[in-house]
Amino acid sequence: MKNTAFTKFHESLGARMVPFAGYNMPIEYSGINDEHITVRKKVGVFDVSHMGEFWVTGPKAFDYLQYVTSNDVSKLVDGKVQYSCFPDGNGGIVDDLLVYRFGEEKYLMVVNAANIEKDWEWCLKNAAKFGITEGHGIENASAETAQLAIQGPMAMKAMQKLTDENISEMEFYTCREMPFAGICSVIFSTTGYTGAGGCEIYVKNEDAEQLWKAVFEAGEEFGIKPVGLGARDTLRLEMGYCLYGNDIDHTTSPIEAGLGWITKFTEEKDFIDKELLAKQKEEGVQRRLKGFVMIDRGIPRKDYDIVNEDGDIIGKVTSGTMSPMMKKGIGMGYLQKGYWKSETEILIKIRNKNLKAEVVKLPIYKK
Amino acid sequence: MNVPDNLKYTKDHEWIRVEGDHAFVGVTDFAQGELGDVVFVEIETEGESLDKEEVFGTIEAVKTVSDLFMPVGGEVIEVNPGLEDSPDLVNKDPYGDGWMVKIKISDSSELEELLDPGAYKELIG
Numbered sequence: 493m494k495n496t497a498f499t500k501f502h503e504s505l506g507a508r509m510v511p512f513a514g515y516n517m518p519i520e521y522s523g524i525n526d527e528h529i530t531v532r533k534k535v536g537v538f539d540v541s542h543m544g545e546f547w548v549t550g551p552k553a554f555d556y557l558q559y560v561t562s563n564d565v566s567k568l569v570d571g572k573v574q575y576s577c578f579p580d581g582n583g584g585i586v587d588d589l590l591v592y593r594f595g596e597e598k599y600l601m602v603v604n605a606a607n608i609e610k611d612w613e614w615c616l617k618n619a620a621k622f623g624i625t626e627g628h629g630i631e632n633a634s635a636e637t638a639q640l641a642i643q644g645p646m647a648m649k650a651m652q653k654l655t656d657e658n659i660s661e662m663e664f665y666t667c668r669e670m671p672f673a674g675i676c677s678v679i680f681s682t683t684g685y686t687g688a689g690g691c692e693i694y695v696k697n698e699d700a701e702q703l704w705k706a707v708f709e710a711g712e713e714f715g716i717k718p719v720g721l722g723a724r725d726t727l728r729l730e731m732g733y734c735l736y737g738n739d740i741d742h743t744t745s746p747i748e749a750g751l752g753w754i755t756k757f758t759e760e761k762d763f764i765d766k767e768l769l770a771k772q773k774e775e776g777v778q779r780r781l782k783g784f785v786m787i788d789r790g791i792p793r794k795d796y797d798i799v800n801e802d803g804d805i806i807g808k809v810t811s812g813t814m815s816p817m818m819k820k821g822i823g824m825g826y827l828q829k830g831y832w833k834s835e836t837e838i839l840i841k842i843r844n845k846n847l848k849a850e851v852v853k854l855p856i857y858k859k
Numbered sequence: 860m861n862v863p864d865n866l867k868y869t870k871d872h873e874w875i876r877v878e879g880d881h882a883f884v885g886v887t888d889f890a891q892g893e894l895g896d897v898v899f900v901e902i903e904t905e906g907e908s909l910d911k912e913e914v915f916g917t918i919e920a921v922k923t924v925s926d927l928f929m930p931v932g933g934e935v936i937e938v939n940p941g942l943e944d945s946p947d948l949v950n951k952d953p954y955g956d957g958w959m960v961k962i963k964i965s966d967s968s969e970l971e972e973l974l975d976p977g978a979y980k981e982l983i984g
Binding site: 520 | 895896898899901917919921922924947950
């Protein structure tokens, strides 16, 4: 089991630790609901050092990224970040990721912890035809990189205390390299997976301790708290953000998953599965990933069946929880054609009872 | 870890407080700590007679779903009404306001098979 550069802080704070994607990670500190509400109302800090970082550089970097990712990399300018996915060559998804552009020939891909090895192999395999090989145009920096996500309405105000750069003027999904908290250079990006606003900060492992201490000191007056993987999951689910392994995987296409908005079919862009996915987009798909809210009392869970009034199976729950903000059961799942329109009433099979729920537009939790 | 002296316990981390031929049943302090935030308690067996170790309900934390088992056989005569709106009572006061059901014990000899506080403390280490 691997530790992150912050593990000793989690342990000294009494976090409940669990194995996750090969890492020893905190699932909760003060309690999932308390941490969740802290992020929605104030500011919380997540150790996301387990995420993977691949640098792509050189004259072929752009063409390669256009090919291997689904979103349109030509829309990126220096300092801009993009959500994207790796189509898998069979209509499924290898992983979802962020692509950062630092220069015309310098990009960073940030991938899910559980998929680092698989993604790395996939990226290398598809790099060869661009003349890109490990150490020559692509580099796996996952092991050396630590990352904190500082999320919540007070996050930017708290972090502004730690830098002379004006971070409040940074637009959503942008990034800058800057001196921060006495560290000569960090990657500061206005990204995150909670829907609560805030930033993510990447440092080298040796600067991690300094970053952690400074972040908590700066956030103290705002009620900053550490947040574990438990609340990370409930926060992303309230927003209807996909979790790889639950809502998307090799058996789901980006079009089915509602990720058409990051799948761009422009003439200039050739990418893996372009033809197949374009056909899906044009002809339509048989199922769609949708969010829903329970009408009856009950909590949907992954793999519960979704049925219609006759009891026929019309889908499956891929993620579910009790929403800490709405105090209702919420979830996401794939629904057959005819059942995925907003406000459609569906039934979730919970312990042999069919409980009513309603399909909703995303985000599931509306502020 | 709080393990009151006046209760009996099960290996499934439930407690029972006997009052004559009735008893209150809940989950232990250890159990609520392991579960984390309890967000839903579903008990729909009021009025039913159940055997020892039969499921009388379900407790859901944010990440997990667990069954609740009868520590001894008996009739479920009351369900804690406070849990519907405040399932977190199980976390806040597992031996008091967080009780789950009141039962009428059918065979009090089954009580002798339960763990005493010392044995339960040993179980949870």
